Amino acid sequence: MKPIELTKMQSGENGKIISISGGYGIIKKLEALGIRPGVDIAKISSQLMKGPVIVKLGNTRLALGFGMARRIIVEPYDKKDSAGVYE
DSSP states (O other): OOOEEGGGSOTTOEEEEEEEOSOHHHHHHHHHTTOOTTOEEEEEEEOTTTOOEEEEETTEEEEEOHHHHHTEEEEEOOHHHHTTSOO
């Protein structure tokens, strides 16, 4: 599938992080949280009007601000490929 911003993924959708757009500071902050290219990620939920985005990495759940989540570029898995990845 085509790479999209994490904020544009649907709740419950899984994908692989392709890249992080931004400067040195935000890249290092996200890497410290375990968010880096090549990692599988699942979007759990998001709030209306640019609120926090809740994601799951392995067994960890994180709440990211909308601006930070917007910088994470993800390639969503096809529905058949992602079945049971984070259930």
